Amino acid sequence: MxxxxxxxxxxxxxxxxxxxxxxxxxxxxxxxxxxxxxxxxxxxxxxxxxxxxxxxxxxxxxxxxxxxxxxxxxxxxxxxxxxxxxxxxxxxxxxxxxxxxxxxxxxxxxxxxxxxxxxxxxxxxxxITQQRPEGAAASHDAKSATSVVLHQGCHMRRLLKANAEPEAALRQSGIQPLTVGDEDQCCGFGGTYSMTEWKVSTALADAKWDNIKKVVQEHAATCLTSADLGCLLHLEGRQSRLGETFPVLYLAEVIDQADQQEKGGT
Amino acid sequence: MAGILPADPTPWTKRRDAGLSDVTMRRTIGIVTKRFSTGQHNVFSGYPEGSLARQAAVVAKRQAIRDMDKLWPRFRANVEARGGRTYYARDAQEAVTIVVKIAQNHQVQRVIKTKSMLTEELQLNHALETQGVLVVETDLGEYIIQRAQETPSHILAPAAHKNRDQIETLFRDDAGGRGIAPPQSNDAQSLTLYARQCLREEFLQADMGITGGNFAVAETGTVVLITNEGNADMVTTLPQILVSVVGIEKIVDTWENLGVLIQQPAMNGIGQRLSSYTTFVSGPRRESMVEGPAEWHVVVVDNGRHLLRDTVFEDVLSCIRCGACLNVCPVFRQVGGHAYGSVYSGPIGIVETPLLTDWSILPELPTVACTVCHACGEACPMEIDLPHHVIQLRQEKVRRRLVAASVTRSYRWWAQLWSTAGGYRRSLRWARWGQRLYQRQGTLRSAPGIARGWFMSRNMPPVAAETFHEWWDKHRMGGPS
Incomplete structure (x- = not known):
């Protein structure tokens, strides 16, 4: 342990x-x-x-x-x-x-x-990736893998410089992460910025959703995920206000579901 | 001494809304900024010498800023030794007075200019025009926005917010007013050809040229201009009087250091290894020469630069005006450059504008125009710590009480509660109790206080009936089951 x-x-x-x-x-x-x-x-x-x-x-x-x-x-x-x-x-x-x-x-x-x-x-x-640094699980068939849209938070990307890890962690669980166009653009959350400058923040959320939707349509992704819940609450809150319901899950929730499916399947 | 910079008197909310509602501008600026930032990325890949030059450029520029007060007298002496006249302006007003006086002394009627952010900062065109002098910008982007009576929206590409159709309309109106043939179509070639024809005449008629200075070299007293259009060659050779207006932070000591710096604006601004034209001015025409100005006046301007020296913000003076930080900024891409209300827009603008003016204009900028995404910090070739500067300026605003007292009280109260486990848990219980008023169909749809803005456009899940803390208490107290 x-x-x-x-x-x-x-x-x-x-x-x-x-x-x-x-x-x-x-x-x-x-x-x-x-x-x-x-x-x-x-x-x-x-x-x-x-x-x-x-x-x-x-x-x-x-x-x-x-x-x-x-x-x-x-x-x-x-x-x-x-x-x-x-x-x-x-x-x-x-x-x-x-x-x-x-x-x-x-x-x-x-x-x-x-x-x-x-x-x-x-x-x-x-x-997670540190535990198995060698990478993706071999047992999964890439073609039948569930696809999810992965949003990489700005601080994950630029401060932790952890650009590969969320993707690798998902792949280890047999999940196919999809990146969106303009992926390096901020979703507009920015902590309290989302409250004080809600108009700009929302314009950025809408731009992000436009890019997400393109990927979803092309690849039949099942949900949007990220290693940062702040971005997700902001994006989910925006689509909720617009009356849309595309699933938005935190990274651990996606991996947990995959774990459970794997356990159930074997 | 604080600098004087122009400020748009329109309030931020109106400037912002004008930007957000300009669909054409947002689309245009989105395409342009993406092209530039992709270009910056591509030009460095497979070109290790470029990266080495950039690193050397950072070192050279930082040292030049440290040595600013030593380099200026050296630069001055060398300009004078080659027959140029030099001036030092502490602020915008002094700079403008000097240039207007030079124009008046020579009964100047027509001025042609190269693109210069410093002269925008000084509002030099306006000052000359009020004296009856006709000023014509010769950079294509500047020429376009001058026809539209606008200010630059981007420090490198002043007309980045305009598309071809809009430019064609401007040129057609312009042609109508002059009684000349309009551009044949809205393709780039026709539009450029139109501007070129008009500018030929301006070049030949002007009696004074004004340049900025991308760099200045102390050891020879040289002003360096980079362009992609060659217009600086014309401005610096055709008129009899030449005035160069240069920021004091632009002086580097040697040509060797210029060598590593000179590629940087083009590489990082547009993804090109070098600008198409490089123009060196090292004095007025000498007897052996057939062309060049009879007089060369060099005005070195401080306008607030010294306020940044010996502070944590000193690296800001290393800015080479490449615009890389604007190109990657999510807020800039949404609201466009004019929304900032300052001649300097984007991340560098929100940092530099309050610093150069000692907070006398646009103090809202560091707060309203940054999501703290750190893209600018990553893009800046001169390694200026823009994200932390923004955060530090926000701290400075709190210190200077430029933030509403009620907001400050909220943050204090919040910190007090959440710096103990008991207070934190208690606050979540209160929120759970209070949120019943703001819930509909299991989701929060409004809230009071600083969270209010969130709910203008987004929902939020309510504080959970059982928080993680509470779940852990219940299921895991005493270790994993």
């Missing part, structure tokens, strides 16, 4: 807990002993991107304190939140310590603690 600490993210926790439960099953089937630090809340990225760095640092310090007691991997159910912990925490916290009257030693200490936590953070599909 490989112990891992699960970081579900606030959005999975509150709005899609079933995605978190699916992730637990997916992890356990791959030999993980899932632990869930129950004091965890939110990574603070909403506040950070909004310019509220002191507020973000409060949440960041809480996160570090909650997760620093072990040395197991921290599996995050969001590429964006993982990137926040890994890339922004050390300097965010250190700068906040200094700007609120802390000493240089304190800042350096916090920075070190944040870095140690960041080194352990890993997004779910990265963890």
């Amino acid at each position: 490989k112990p891992v600490e699960l970081f579900v993210t606030c959005m999975v926790d509150a709005f899609r807990p079933t995605a978190g439960i699916a992730a637990v099953r997916v992890l356990e089937r791959r030999g993980a002993e899932v632990r869930f630090p129950q004091e965890q809340t939110c990574c603070g990225q909403f506040s950070y991107n909004g310019g509220y760095h002191h507020e973000a640092a409060q949440l960041a310090r809480h996160f570090v304190a909650v997760f620093e007691s072990s040395d197991h991997p921290i599996v995050a159910l969001s590429g964006s939140c993982a990137a926040m912990v890994i890339h922004e925490y050390p300097s965010l916290i250190a700068e906040d310590v200094l700007s609120t009257g802390g000493s240089k030693e304190e800042a350096a200490d916090w920075k070190h603690r944040a870095e140690q936590v960041g080194l352990r953070a890993i997004e779910l599909s990265q963890w």
Whole structure:
């Protein structure tokens, strides 16, 4: 058994807990002993991107304190939140310590603690592919594979630079991921940007859906998926408002379904 | 000393809506930006020397910015040694005054210009026109938007928002006004031919030329211009008076460093290994020469540049105006360049506009025009940390209280609650209780406070009857079952 600490993210926790439960099953089937630090809340990225760095640092310090007691991997159910912990925490916290009257030693200490936590953070599909780095499962017939549209979140792509992992994780489960035109364009979510600048955000969601629909029509994809629930809630919320119902599933939910089908089929 | 930049007085919401509702512009800008960004990607593949030059260019430009105050006197001395006159303008007003005075001293009536973002920043054309001077832009894109009485929508391709039909209409109207033959059709060749014929006359009649400067070389006092149309060759050789208006951040020390930098705007802006024409100006006509201006005036402009020195934003001064960040920006592609209200649009514009002016204009830009997707950071050949600069400017807005107090209170309250597990869980229970008012058919359709904008166009699942935390409490407390 490989112990891992699960970081579900606030959005999975509150709005899609079933995605978190699916992730637990997916992890356990791959030999993980899932632990869930129950004091965890939110990574603070909403506040950070909004310019509220002191507020973000409060949440960041809480996160570090909650997760620093072990040395197991921290599996995050969001590429964006993982990137926040890994890339922004050390300097965010250190700068906040200094700007609120802390000493240089304190800042350096916090920075070190944040870095140690960041080194352990890993997004779910990265963890999955790490378990079987050799790649796709051989037992699946590519032709009969279920096709899904894969949306790659911007922070997954550009901060974690994990461009291959969600695709590889899906392929390992016999799922055929399809990419959309202009795949490197943001879906318009952007955290609180989706609320403060809803018109631009929605225009981007509509542009993304146009590209998704083209792929769906061509390849008969069964759902839209991503390693980031934030993008998905935004895209799903948009089509829901327009009265459309194309299935939108978080990556772990897709893999969990495939796992169950495989178990049922053999 | 803060710079002075023009600002569109129309509020952001109106500028944004005008962009979003301009279907033709959005389609056109979508095609152009995609072509440019694909070009940038392709030109570097299989060309390792190009990547090495880019890396060397970053180092050279960063050092040049560090040495800005040493390079300027050196550049100045070398320009003067070759017979040029030099001026230093601290802000837009001083720069404009200097150029207008040169024009007046020579009774200039007709000016021809190369494309220059700095002169847009200074609103130099307007200043000259109010003095009765006729100013004609000779870059094709600039020529087009000048006919339309518009400002550039893209720092590299000023008319990127216009399609061929719109340009044909503009040229037809223009031809009607002049009583000359209009373009034969809306194909690129006919349109270019029309502009070329008109511009020939302008080149021959002008008594003063004005250029910007893509680069300036300190060791020889040279101003460097790159174009794809050759118009800078004409502007710098035909009129008797030549004025070059150059940003102080454009000076590099040596030709060696110019060598690595000079490819970058073309490679990263349009995916071409080098611009079609490179024009070097190293002084007025000397006795042995048959062509060239009798006088060359070089105006070096600060206009807020020094405010960025020795700050975390210093790398912004490395910008070579290639437009790569605009081309990949999702917001730019949706709203177009004019929505920004500043001469500098896109990611570089939202960072540079408040910084150069010390927040005196368009303070909304860093907030309203960025989804923090980091595409600009990836695209910038000069490795300017645009995404983090945007976030830092948002922080600066909070510090300067440029954000509504109610929003700030919400964030504070949110952070206070969510920095403890108890507060976090409590807040979700409150939300679950409160959301009953906003639900219909199992989905949230509205919400109060900062979340309100979401529900203008999207639904949201309600906070679950059982959160993951609660599920874990119930099913997994004490370890996996």
